[in-house]
Amino acid sequence: MRKCWQCGGEVAPADALCPSCGKVQPPIPAGTQVDKFALLGFGQSLDLDEAALDEKFRGLSRKLHPDRFARASAQERRYSLEQTTLLNDAYKTLKDPARRAEHLLELRGVKGEPKMSPEFLEQTLEDRERLMEAKASGQPLDELARGVREKRDATLAEARALLGNGGDLSRAAELIARMRYYARYLDEVEGRGAEI
Amino acid sequence: MAALFEISEPGASHAKEACTTGAVGIDLGTTNSLVAIVLGDGKPHALAVDEGSTLLPSVVHYAPQGGPGSVVVGREARRRAADYPRDTIVSVKRFMGRSSADPETRRLSPYQFAAGQSGVVRFEVNGGRVVNPVEVSAEILRALRSRAEERLGIKVQQAVITVPAYFDDAQRQATKEAGRLAGLEVLRLLNEPTAAALAYGLDKRSQGTFAVYDLGGGTFDISILKLVEGLFEVKAVGGDSALGGDDFDRALAEILLGSEERTPRRVREAIDAAKQAKEDLTRAESVEVWGRKITRARLEEAIKPLIEKTGPACRRALRDAGVPEGKGLDGVILVGGSTRVPAVRRFVRELFGMEPLADIDPDEVVALGAAVQADLLTSESPQHDVLLLDVTPLSLGLETMGGLVEKLILRNTTIPTNAAQEFTTFADGQTGMDIHVLQGERELVTDCRSLAKFTLGGIPPLPAGLARVAVTFQVDADGILSVTAREQLTGVSQTITVKPSHGLTDEEIERMLLSSIEHAEEDVQARLLIDNRVEAQRILKAAETQLESNGDLLSPEERAQIESQMAALVLATQGSDHHQIKEQIERLDHASAEFARRVMDRGIERALKGHSVGEFDQGEMSPHAKKAYEALERQEK
Numbered sequence: 001m002r003k004c005w006q007c008g009g010e011v012a013p014a015d016a017l018c019p020s021c022g023k024v025q026p027p028i029p030a031g032t033q034v035d036k037f038a039l040l041g042f043g044q045s046l047d048l049d050e051a052a053l054d055e056k057f058r059g060l061s062r063k064l065h066p067d068r069f070a071r072a073s074a075q076e077r078r079y080s081l082e083q084t085t086l087l088n089d090a091y092k093t094l095k096d097p098a099r100r101a102e103h104l105l106e107l108r109g110v111k112g113e114p115k116m117s118p119e120f121l122e123q124t125l126e127d128r129e130r131l132m133e134a135k136a137s138g139q140p141l142d143e144l145a146r147g148v149r150e151k152r153d154a155t156l157a158e159a160r161a162l163l164g165n166g167g168d169l170s171r172a173a174e175l176i177a178r179m180r181y182y183a184r185y186l187d188e189v190e191g192r193g194a195e196i
Numbered sequence: 197m198a199a200l201f202e203i204s205e206p207g208a209s210h211a212k213e214a215c216t217t218g219a220v221g222i223d224l225g226t227t228n229s230l231v232a233i234v235l236g237d238g239k240p241h242a243l244a245v246d247e248g249s250t251l252l253p254s255v256v257h258y259a260p261q262g263g264p265g266s267v268v269v270g271r272e273a274r275r276r277a278a279d280y281p282r283d284t285i286v287s288v289k290r291f292m293g294r295s296s297a298d299p300e301t302r303r304l305s306p307y308q309f310a311a312g313q314s315g316v317v318r319f320e321v322n323g324g325r326v327v328n329p330v331e332v333s334a335e336i337l338r339a340l341r342s343r344a345e346e347r348l349g350i351k352v353q354q355a356v357i358t359v360p361a362y363f364d365d366a367q368r369q370a371t372k373e374a375g376r377l378a379g380l381e382v383l384r385l386l387n388e389p390t391a392a393a394l395a396y397g398l399d400k401r402s403q404g405t406f407a408v409y410d411l412g413g414g415t416f417d418i419s420i421l422k423l424v425e426g427l428f429e430v431k432a433v434g435g436d437s438a439l440g441g442d443d444f445d446r447a448l449a450e451i452l453l454g455s456e457e458r459t460p461r462r463v464r465e466a467i468d469a470a471k472q473a474k475e476d477l478t479r480a481e482s483v484e485v486w487g488r489k490i491t492r493a494r495l496e497e498a499i500k501p502l503i504e505k506t507g508p509a510c511r512r513a514l515r516d517a518g519v520p521e522g523k524g525l526d527g528v529i530l531v532g533g534s535t536r537v538p539a540v541r542r543f544v545r546e547l548f549g550m551e552p553l554a555d556i557d558p559d560e561v562v563a564l565g566a567a568v569q570a571d572l573l574t575s576e577s578p579q580h581d582v583l584l585l586d587v588t589p590l591s592l593g594l595e596t597m598g599g600l601v602e603k604l605i606l607r608n609t610t611i612p613t614n615a616a617q618e619f620t621t622f623a624d625g626q627t628g629m630d631i632h633v634l635q636g637e638r639e640l641v642t643d644c645r646s647l648a649k650f651t652l653g654g655i656p657p658l659p660a661g662l663a664r665v666a667v668t669f670q671v672d673a674d675g676i677l678s679v680t681a682r683e684q685l686t687g688v689s690q691t692i693t694v695k696p697s698h699g700l701t702d703e704e705i706e707r708m709l710l711s712s713i714e715h716a717e718e719d720v721q722a723r724l725l726i727d728n729r730v731e732a733q734r735i736l737k738a739a740e741t742q743l744e745s746n747g748d749l750l751s752p753e754e755r756a757q758i759e760s761q762m763a764a765l766v767l768a769t770q771g772s773d774h775h776q777i778k779e780q781i782e783r784l785d786h787a788s789a790e791f792a793r794r795v796m797d798r799g800i801e802r803a804l805k806g807h808s809v810g811e812f813d814q815g816e817m818s819p820h821a822k823k824a825y826e827a828l829e830r831q832e833k
Contacts, residue, residue, distance in 0.1 A: 058424060058427050058429075061583060066612065067384070067583060067584065067673060070573045071574075081670075085614050085670070088609075089614070
């Protein structure tokens with residue numbers, strides 16, 4: 001717990017606004033682990049209600065955005081800028097299932113690039129080849145996409161179970177890294193992501 | 197004042213209160229500029245500032261004599277343009293952030309550019325005066341300000357000024373600077389399409405996802421916005437900062453001029469005639485110009501390629517926003533006078549599959565939205581609970597080894613935002629690091645726009661890779677970037693707000709963005725080549741160091757073999773085939789594997805202080821030594 005700079009009331013680390021007086025608070029000091037779930041008022045979980053997340057983000061933006069502090073003191077304007085920056089970053093992380101999962105692992109102490117099994121890499125190469133062939137010959141891609149979507153869903157289910165029951169976290173990390181491959185593949189099917 | 201009270205009738209009691217704040221919205225346009233203010237009725241009104249019209253032509257004429265009255269802005273200035281083409285600056289916004297060496301700048305442009313300034317556009321006008329685009333823009337703002345003060349009978353000191361969503365950091369800074377020169381406190385720079393949506397959102401209480409198609413005199417912007425309960429989220433922006441109605445005029449002027457000799461005066465006359473013809477052809481099927489009949493079909497044929505240039509940016513913005521083409525849009529808002537051209541409306545209708553909205557005057561809508569924003573920022577109790585969440589128009593990054601760009605903030609990221617990245621030193625004993633900030637979508641530094649360069653000094657001299665420098669980017673709510681570099685051990689740090697001298701641009705943003713897709717494959721190849729070259733240099737350096745300090749572990753034959761592989765790798769790095777380099781890296785790796793093992797052994801031996809490695813079984817090894825062995829095994833694979 002921290003103390004509010006204005007009224008001295010108690011403020012939780014993830015609180016951007018003082019619950020007692022409503023003043024904007026300085027952000028969590030740099031270098032401290034940020035729980036982006038808590039920042040947006042959610043518990044740590046792989047599954048989030050997207051509509052509730054959007055709603056929460058909008059609600060907090062309304063209160064924290066620098067435009068709301070155009071007439072406030074320089075200190076409050078700075079806090080508002082820093083808090084909104086954190087909020088935007090947290091929202092971006094939670095909005096994307098793969099990033100959300102990576103953050104969840106990070107909060108549980110798993111960091112860095114997980115090792116991918118050669119079998120999996122081989123499988124993705126094959127999937128990709130088939131996609132290229134289908135694209136070149138103008139075949140419909142729905143069938144391929146469905147196959148990958150099924151794999152993705154099964155992977156997600158396994159990762160969810162591991163994270164839920166405190167299972168093998170490094171296995172979970174690999175599964176989540178696989179989600180990225182699937183996401184990229186599906187982006188390609190839908191003609192996105194040729195850039196970057 | 198009488199006129200004011202007429203407009204503000206519905207909420208007359210608030211009129212005075214609302215007006216004394218004197219916060220206006222300004223649309224500083226390429227062709228026309230406007231000023232608007234929210235009155236007591238809570239609604240924005242554009243003010244008549246030029247001969248009874250709300251449109252002030254963005255034309256500045258510099259008359260021969262100095263002193264007051266020597267600068268004329270608006271219609272009167274436009275009338276003088278044909279007689280004094282070199283002393284009358286039109287469409288100055290197109291020169292913001294442009295280099296005078298730019299072929300587009302010179303094309304059909306009658307101005308006399310002042311010499312001696314590398315890359316800076318400076319106009320030489322009457323009486324030997326030299327003015328830059330910021331100063332010319334400030335004249336337009338000054339005119340808007342004083343004429344608004346006349347209309348309102350109060351002082352105007354604060355303004356929200358709109359900029360194309362596509363404006364980069366330099367162009368935004370230049371706009372702010374122009375505001376300051378004109379004696380205005382710039383409360384906020386607001387993206388034009390966002391302003392337009394603001395005007396529409398308030399009037400219609402719209403909810404949903406909207407595209408704002410803004411084709412003005414000199415710029416094209418497409419924005420995808422999501423509106424929920426008074427909160428505008430900009431999902432994606434895109435466009436072309438050098439495309440607009442002026443190009444339509446020029447295309448038609450080309451036809452009119454034909455093979456005629458092109459004096460500055462004749463060019464200006466042709467453009468004026470073309471502009472008039474274009475406007476008349478919005479209603480008429482054909483017009484007479486310079487004794488020739490020009491049909492609407494002829495005009496449309498001439499401008500078709502220009503209109504079609506807006507298509508790819510629209511599709512990309514939809515994709516970036518995650519809006520499937522043909523579905524998911526609730527409306528398309530038209531902004532900019534050029535959207536009056538029937539061919540443009542037809543194109544938009546076909547592209548988005550729906551009839552575009554054009555209820556609000558497309559010339560005024562941006563200024564009206566800016567006035568609303570100015571009101572929101574200054575009212576004690578805002579009458580509308582509206583908030584705008586904007587995004588970065590282009591990716592921001594840093595130069596890394598080998599002339600590559602490492603992107604820290606991707607385009608279309610909601611602002612304010614920040615990002616940090618750690619870099620290490622490349623050479624032993626390196627005490628300074630060059631920080632080069634870039635903007636753009638391409639992979640190579642040379643293809644992106646340079647925003648700033650500075651050197652962080654005072655890094656402690658350490659072996660390569662040990663000193664770490666954290667570079668942090670912070671983008672504020674105006675979209676302006678500040679960069680901090682901090683060395684982690686000593687805490688030496690340096691911060692700059694990216695503020696390049698205004699109007700200094702050597703690259704064209706739209707070209708950078710459009711070409712990022714065309715060149716995706718080429719970029720990947722270039723990146724692989726550079727990556728492999730850097731890797732090769734690292735390995736060669738390491739091998740040299742080891743040969744020097746541990747060369748005694750090798751027989752002369754072994755040494756010769758490694759050295760010949762090194763030579764082969766050096767040769768490969770001279771070429772441009774990244775496969776070749778990679779292959780030679782692997783060969784050198786292979787040739788030096790045994791050497792590496794011996795060096796490692798010696799290292800472990802030393803680490804274990806006198807014990808020979810042979811005394812230890814694998815099981816008895818210290819975790820450290822074990823790790824070293826494992827690393828060695830991996831290397832051999």
